Amino acid sequence: MSELKWWQRGVIYQIYPRSFQDSNGDGIGDLPGIAARLGYITALGADAVWISPIYPSPMADFGYDVANYCDIDPIFGTLAEFQQLVDHAHRLGLKVLLDFVPNHTSDQHPWFELSRSSRDNPKRDWYLWRDPAPDGGPPNNWMSRMGGSAWEWDEATGQYYYHAFLREQPDLNWRNPQVRRAMDDVLRFWLDRGVDGFRVDVLWLLIKDAQFRDNPPNPAYRPGEPGHHRLLQTYTEDQPEVHEIVRSMRATLSEYGEKVLIGEIYLPIARLMTYYGPNGDGADMPFNFQLLNAAWRAGDIARLIRDYNSALPEHAWPNWVLGNHDNPRVASRIGADQARVAAVLLLTLRGTPTLYYGDEIGMTDGHIPPDAIRDPAELRQPGIGQGRDPERTPMQWDGSLPNGGFTTGQPWLPVGTATSVRTQEDDASSLLSLYRRLLELRRSHAALVRGTIANVGAEGDVLTYERCHDDERLLIALNMGREDATVSAHGGVVLLSTLAGRDGQPLREGVNRLSAGEALVAAV
CATH class of the missing domain: 3.90.400.10 (Oligo-1,6-glucosidase; Domain 2)
Known part of the structure; x- marks a missing residue:
């Protein structure tokens, strides 16, 4: 698999730095805390860490209001500590990606x-x-x-x-060449320090209509939705000129070798695909968020997979996301009983997967009392479900009360205690163990990394597809329902199952039973 780039072979692990590990007892995660937990990430089997914003900031939007693009906020550490983290990660074989926030700055920049x-x-x-x-x-x-x-x-x-977001986050004018040069210098600043790539925040919003025309009303708006949904974002997103900026960013990264440019883009598939660039000179991976809001039904997911793969340009590399810092956690969206099925889905589809910290132990959305709400999205528009605090609660390292091993102080958000790394790490039947097995399976089977995907289909609650490379053919079957079901096969052997004791068992010619909530990978 050496001819693939590292980000095509690898698995990305997203860290929300405020919530991963606090090293100094102030209740906020920091860089030394992340560095201390890199061994956990390598043991999990991930290949890269993506760290959400750590720049100096007044924290009106928790780091997405940047006051200095070329330093580290003191609550997270120092530039020297960041360099130590990068060097440590590289020694462990991990890549380091940074969040790049070019659409807007802090009003204190x-x-x-x-x-x-x-x-x-x-x-x-x-x-x-x-x-x-x-x-x-x-x-x-x-x-x-x-x-x-x-x-x-x-x-x-x-x-x-x-300001597309808070008034404390004024938008930059990306039509100004001086702005483009200044932000290019920012990329170079971090690339010179060994950063392996960037996830670019709200990439599709960078350019606005030059004539500043009114956005038309949205005929599909429903009461209770966020206010900006009243309008179609015709003149404030996805403008044609944005692709020139993407190409320029990509060209800068290319000067530094095998770096990766990932774009945060919430658009329908057809428009998303344009961000790869007509000649593969756009974003390496425009984030594919299709699974974040999809109905958890076999037929719907099968259709989604087929539509996404058929839309990919010939030169494009796919990617998949099940959770991030802006959306409810997967275990809360689909239920804890389906979290194992979701893990198998994410890590066996064709393309680069991104894991959100804590999803590997089944963390659910935290309970945030009214007096503990921190997210400005919820404070400004209460009651419409825009609050992102629940999916940003601290990592649950152990069962200690009240802070779960995250901090010795008062955590910035409440820490859940329903599960933890410590309770799962030595349990062969745990979700954490399943993730480790899945990631090991990816490393040992080329079909799961460079193979094609074929025969995507659904029958009842069962989603099936195949991953094929050379003479290897793997069948993936996922029971997304609450009742036992069946799957047809032409024989084979189960390499991995979420059902205890089934690994290594034969897959019969013909009909095979699939327990409720079971997912399996079989060599056929």
Whole structure:
């Protein structure tokens, strides 16, 4: 498999740094904490860690409001400690990916402070400033993804500035060549320190309509949805010019060897595919979020897999995501009894999988009392289900109360105790053990990494597909229902099953029983 790039062979493990491991007792995870747990990640079998933002920030949006792109926030550590983490990870054979947040900065970033200081400042055009409408109101109807208008009035200079998210997160003007050069310098700063790639935040939002036209109303809007869903984002997302920026980022990374560019892009499949670039010169992997909101039904998932794979350009490498810091945890979405099936699905589909910390032990969404809510998305639009705190609760390392081995202090969010690494690591029947077995299976079977995917189908609650390479053919069968079912085969042997005692057992010619919630991988 050596001809594949590392990110095509590998498995990515996402760390939300505030919640992974606290080393100094302040209740917030940090870089030394991550470094201390890298051995756990290598033992799990992952190949790379992606670390959510760790830059200096006022933390209005917990690091996605960047005040300095070329340093580390003191709550996470120092630049020297980051370098130590990278070096340690590389010694262990792990790659390190950083979150890159180029769409907006903090309003406390020196660039914005200069930009808002006067209309004549050279950095004024680094952000999106507009005169008010004739009635004195916002320039157009664009809405913030955090609620309310996307325009904030600046009394001192008599103009509005645009913010797709919080007012503390003004959007950069990516039509300005100086902005592009400055952000290219940011990429180089971290690449020079050994970073192996970037996940680019809200990549599809970087360019806005040059004419600042009103977004049209959304005829499918339903009451109770986030406010910005009232409008179609026709002029505030996925503009044609964004692809030039993606190509430029990719070219910069290419100068440093085998680096990876991953884009956060929430778009329908057809539009998502354009981010690979017409000649494979776009993002290496536009994140595929199809599984995050899919109905957990065999027929629906089969159709989703077929549609995604058939849409891939010839030069494109697929990828799959089951959980992240912005969506409810998989065990809460589909139920703990199906978490094992989900693990087999994620780690046997064709393409690069991304694991979200804690999903490997079946962490569920945490209970966040009203007085413990921290997420601005929930504080600004309460009651509509936008709060992301539940999926960001601290990693549950052990069963100690009240902090689960995460911190010796008061955790920034409540820690769950229903399960932990310690209770699962020596249990051969645990979900953690299943993840380790699956990752080992990937390493030992080329069909699961470089093989094709074929015969994707569903019968009742059972989803099946095959992974094939050279003479090896693997059947994957997943019972996504709550009743026993059957799967047909032409004989073979079970390499891995979520049902205890079935590994190594023969798969009969004809009909085979599949227990409720069972998933298996068989050589056929």
